[in-house]
Structures are given as structure tokens and as C-alpha cells.
Amino acid sequence: MALVRPGSAQGQNQPAKLRWGELDEDDGEDLDFLLPPKQVIGPDENGIKKVIEYKFNDEGNKVKITTITRTRKLANARLSKRAVERRSWPKFGDAVHEDVGARLTMVSTEEILLERPRALGKAEEPKNAGDSLAQIGKGGTSLKLCRVCGKKGDHWSAQCPYKDLAPQTGPFSDKAPTSDATTAVPGAGKSTYVPPGLRAGAERTGTDMRRRNDENSVRVTNLSEDTREPDLLELFRPFGAVSRVYVALDKDTQVSRGFGFVNFVNREDAQRAINKLNGYGYDNLILRVEWATPRAN
Amino acid sequence: MRPILMKGHERPLTFLKYNRDGDLLFSCAKDHTPNVWFADNGERLGTYRGHNGAVWCCDVSRDSSRLITGSADQSAKLWDVQSGQQVFTFNFDSPTRSVEFSVGDRLAVITTDPFMELTPAIHVKRIASDPADQSAESVLVLKVPQGRLKINRAVWGPLNNTIISAGEDAIIRIWDSETGKLLKENQKEEGHTKTITSLVKSPDGSHFLTGSLDKSAKLWDTRTLTLIKTYRTESPVNAVAMSPLLNHVVLGGGQDAINVTTTDHRAGKFEAKFYDKILQEEIGGVKGHFGPINALAFNPDGKSFSSGGEDGYIRLHHFDHDYFNIKI
Numbered sequence: 001m002a003l004v005r006p007g008s009a010q011g012q013n014q015p016a017k018l019r020w021g022e023l024d025e026d027d028g029e030d031l032d033f034l035l036p037p038k039q040v041i042g043p044d045e046n047g048i049k050k051v052i053e054y055k056f057n058d059e060g061n062k063v064k065i066t067t068i069t070r071t072r073k074l075a076n077a078r079l080s081k082r083a084v085e086r087r088s089w090p091k092f093g094d095a096v097h098e099d100v101g102a103r104l105t106m107v108s109t110e111e112i113l114l115e116r117p118r119a120l121g122k123a124e125e126p127k128n129a130g131d132s133l134a135q136i137g138k139g140g141t142s143l144k145l146c147r148v149c150g151k152k153g154d155h156w157s158a159q160c161p162y163k164d165l166a167p168q169t170g171p172f173s174d175k176a177p178t179s180d181a182t183t184a185v186p187g188a189g190k191s192t193y194v195p196p197g198l199r200a201g202a203e204r205t206g207t208d209m210r211r212r213n214d215e216n217s218v219r220v221t222n223l224s225e226d227t228r229e230p231d232l233l234e235l236f237r238p239f240g241a242v243s244r245v246y247v248a249l250d251k252d253t254q255v256s257r258g259f260g261f262v263n264f265v266n267r268e269d270a271q272r273a274i275n276k277l278n279g280y281g282y283d284n285l286i287l288r289v290e291w292a293t294p295r296a297n
Numbered sequence: 298m299r300p301i302l303m304k305g306h307e308r309p310l311t312f313l314k315y316n317r318d319g320d321l322l323f324s325c326a327k328d329h330t331p332n333v334w335f336a337d338n339g340e341r342l343g344t345y346r347g348h349n350g351a352v353w354c355c356d357v358s359r360d361s362s363r364l365i366t367g368s369a370d371q372s373a374k375l376w377d378v379q380s381g382q383q384v385f386t387f388n389f390d391s392p393t394r395s396v397e398f399s400v401g402d403r404l405a406v407i408t409t410d411p412f413m414e415l416t417p418a419i420h421v422k423r424i425a426s427d428p429a430d431q432s433a434e435s436v437l438v439l440k441v442p443q444g445r446l447k448i449n450r451a452v453w454g455p456l457n458n459t460i461i462s463a464g465e466d467a468i469i470r471i472w473d474s475e476t477g478k479l480l481k482e483n484q485k486e487e488g489h490t491k492t493i494t495s496l497v498k499s500p501d502g503s504h505f506l507t508g509s510l511d512k513s514a515k516l517w518d519t520r521t522l523t524l525i526k527t528y529r530t531e532s533p534v535n536a537v538a539m540s541p542l543l544n545h546v547v548l549g550g551g552q553d554a555i556n557v558t559t560t561d562h563r564a565g566k567f568e569a570k571f572y573d574k575i576l577q578e579e580i581g582g583v584k585g586h587f588g589p590i591n592a593l594a595f596n597p598d599g600k601s602f603s604s605g606g607e608d609g610y611i612r613l614h615h616f617d618h619d620y621f622n623i624k625i
Contacts, residue, residue, distance in 0.1 A: 080318045083319075086321065087320070089342060091342060091343055092342075092379075093381045094346070095343045096343075098341065104304050105301060105302070105338070107299050107300075107301055108299050108300045109299075111298070112583055114583055114617075115582045117582070
């Protein structure tokens, strides 16, 4: 305060103990008596307290500062008397000899989110399927016939979005899947190992799951090391329902590796997020946001 | 939310139970020692040593002074919660599967598995307030007509008038707890098709939820035994819980341990799935376990829940603020 008030006399008149730090204090005290006293009004029944203070501002003018605070009584965590008593119970059984190093109780290093399966209040599934069909079918001609789903004119069978839902057949096999399975089992020479979960007739939950997880996946690179999953979620949530957020962490150090993935429930939302956030400055770095390339199978 | 991981058991978890005040969490596992934890920070308070087999189930009295546990060592034990001392042992001729104190804590229902030539049975024991007067006599023994199939859960109905049982034959039965007469069985066509693994009552006892290996959970009216809701999921359900605060139900499960190595790890679906109780719609999933979820319990205040898995961990989740504002 004293520094910006060159006109104040006290400082100059006492050159003997011209100390910058003390000067400040002296100064304040000397002038404070000029101010009206501090007024405290309340707190009233709503817990509203009004404090009126006066002080000099940087230019030496008198300023009135009114601070209104409301103190709300939180419903204090209601612990029953018995529960409080139990808190001080001595440990027993194996817990007595538990040393601090045992680390039986740990707080997870991973942030777990309640993963939402779909957007708010919408029946998403059919729409999604139609959407991905439309994406692939763009510019399609009527010659295309899909052998997997039987759709005409939309896509080739290789691009069928339901490809991995269909029973697995051998690489060049035109046979029905059932006969394929029977020949593969007794170890026919050319066939490679097929995990039981992927064999024909097995419950196809695995690939189904993967499909959902990789849908509408957006890759975010050039993240700062401090960015965690909740931060990313906060950044991307305004664009639409997010089903998964993942930030790659170094296995040993738990430090972010600088990239992550965000899965959207809707493809349009993901596209909007890409348009908006690619090149966006986040935490001093320029984000790069793009469609994630599908995992190579 | 950052869950608290509690590693007090060496073997898969089997059951979790909060006391009425919600400050203690009891855990049972296939190792022989049930544990008790502080439910806020996950610190271990103590262990109950004495069983000689997997502990399948437990219940705690309303005043949190007595614990009852049922174990595969063919006994059910009463414990002093504070000291971890055994108070009494009920011996049976076959493993005990499910235990529960009645309203008022004067009775306990204990179920026993089929074993050797014994058929499954439901026993009702009187619990004396003074341990010195405790007797091992059964007040009532119900012989259940399901042959070699286990009863996985038996609980008290409203006002202790009835006992509700469910098990491997996938039929829910309601018994008169005075006479032992079979009062009701659920309709075959609307019931479960595979083993019922868990059964949990609503806080007011008006309805209850059953989880089954047929990949569904069903909500039933306690008095009429009519089906109210069905929640379908993608994997067998091992554990169910009902939020006392919001209209949420949680299903836990995952594929059988026997299949884990044969499929993609993500296909295991080892997550606790939240469903809206009324709309039957999935709200979300909480991941984290490395194996199927065997046990689920909601804190009576509805602000945290814990799950116990085949992986031997208990994960205690305190909900984020967002959770309370979820809209469907």
C-alpha cells in the first residue's frame, strides 16, 4: 500500500529506520483511524451476515467494502451415537497385528466413472446402426450385394457393419458355417487356431462388446501430462453423450502418455467435437482430435 | 469416483452386508475368516476367526451387537461384533448356505445344503438375548421339495410371518414361518429359468429382487408373489442390490470363471450394472473387478455401495455428486 502512495509523509520523515517492510505497516496503522469502524450486521435467521468495512484503495481513496456471506447449515453427516462409539473400538482378530505396510486398504489410482450406455432419453440402437450403414453406403451403386446381411446396394460384404456378428467362416470358404466347424475341429491341416469364443456356435458376446467400444471413437493426442479422464470428460461432454473416456497412462510411472480416447454415443456428436476441438488450445498445448483408426484384428 | 480397494480376503468374496447405521461393512469369503470394515474409509476393524470352511453368508443384528455367519464347515456361528469372540455355534450335518436374523433379532433362519443323503432344509432357530440361554434346538425345520438342489437364499417376510426361499431350482417359495406350510410358489412361466443366486429385500420389505444365472433379475411383490419388473443383462447375475435412496437396482455378475480364459477379457462384463427400477433401463456400469462380482451391498444411506468379486477384492464406491442427478 505504501509503495503506491508516494505522497504519504511518514516514510520520508523518518530516514533513520527507513525500512521498506515496516513502512508499510506503520503507514496502514496511521491512516486506519480515519476510517469508520467495521460494522457487522447479522447473521440473521437465514444465516446471512453482512460485514461493512472501509479501507483506502491504491489511489488513497476511501472505499466501502460490503461483504455478504450466507452460512448454510449443512445437514451434518448424521452418525448415530452408537456409530461414533464404534469408531473407537479397539481392533481385534487379525486386524490387531496389521502393520502400516500391509496396505489392505488402498484408494484406487484409477478414476472409475459410471459409464452411460446411451444418450439421454433416446432409443439409440437402431439409429446408430442405420447411421453407420449410411456412412459406408455413401456413393454406393446398386450392384453391391452383401453376402453377410443380405442387403442390396449398400455395401460389399467386406464392409458389412454386421460382418463380425455373422458366423465366422474360413478365409476362402464358401461352405456353410456348420460344415466348416465340423471340419475344423478334428485339426484339418490348413486351419489355424480359433479361440473357443470365436468358433461357430459360440456365444458371440466378445466381438459384440468390442464393436460397441470402438464405435464413434475419437483419438485425442498432444494432451498435457496433467490431463486425466474426468478433465477429458468435462471437455467433451458438451458435445453429446460420452460412453467412454480413456487416457493412456504409463504402466510404471502412472504418468499420462499424452493421448487418450473418447467414445461418443452418437456419431454426429463425435464429428462436431472433432471439428471444434481439433487445434483447440488446452492446457498450453494444441490438441489434435481425430477419428480413431479401428483396431487391427 | 475413486473406489477404495480392500484386500482382506485370500479367496473369492461371497457376501457383503452393511449394519443398519451404515458405518460397518461385513464381508464373507471362501477363506474362513469374515472381516469387518469401517464403511467410510475402508479401514479393517477386525476379523472373526473360528470357521473351518468357506463362509457363505452373514447377517448382523439391528443394534450391531451380534453377527451370524453360515459356513461350509457345517456350522452357523453367532459372534460378538465388538470383540470378534464366538458366542455360540449351531452344528448341522451339511453345509449352511444362507442365514438371516428376523425382524427383532429373536429368530434366525438358516438354510442347509443337500449333502450325502440329506435333502436341503430351512431351519429356524431362536436367538436368546443372553448367550448363556442359547439353545441349539430348531424351532422349525422345513424340508424343501427340491431334491438335490441347493437353496441359495432364505429371508424373512413381513412381520416374520413368512420365509421366502429361492435356489437352484429357480422357483421362489413363500412358507408360513409358524406352521411350515408352503403358501406360494411363483408362476413357472414368469419366473427364472436358471439358478437363483441372490435375493434382496427392499428397505421396507414390500418387494424383493432376485438375480439369476439366466442373465436376468426380477422384482417381485412380497405379499402376492407377483412379478413386477424384469431387468435383462448380458451375463449371469451373481449379486443384486437395491438403492435405498433412488429408484436404482444394481446387478453384478459376469461370465463364469470357467469361461474366462476362452474369451476376450472385455467380454467378461465384470461390471456392476445400474438399472432404473421402474423403467427397467440401464443407467450405467461401474467397472473395475478382474473377475465376476459375487456380492453387492448398498450402504443404508444410499450414498455408497460396495462390490465383492471373485478376484478377492472388495471395492467400496462413494458416489460422485453427478450420480444423484442422473436423468434417464
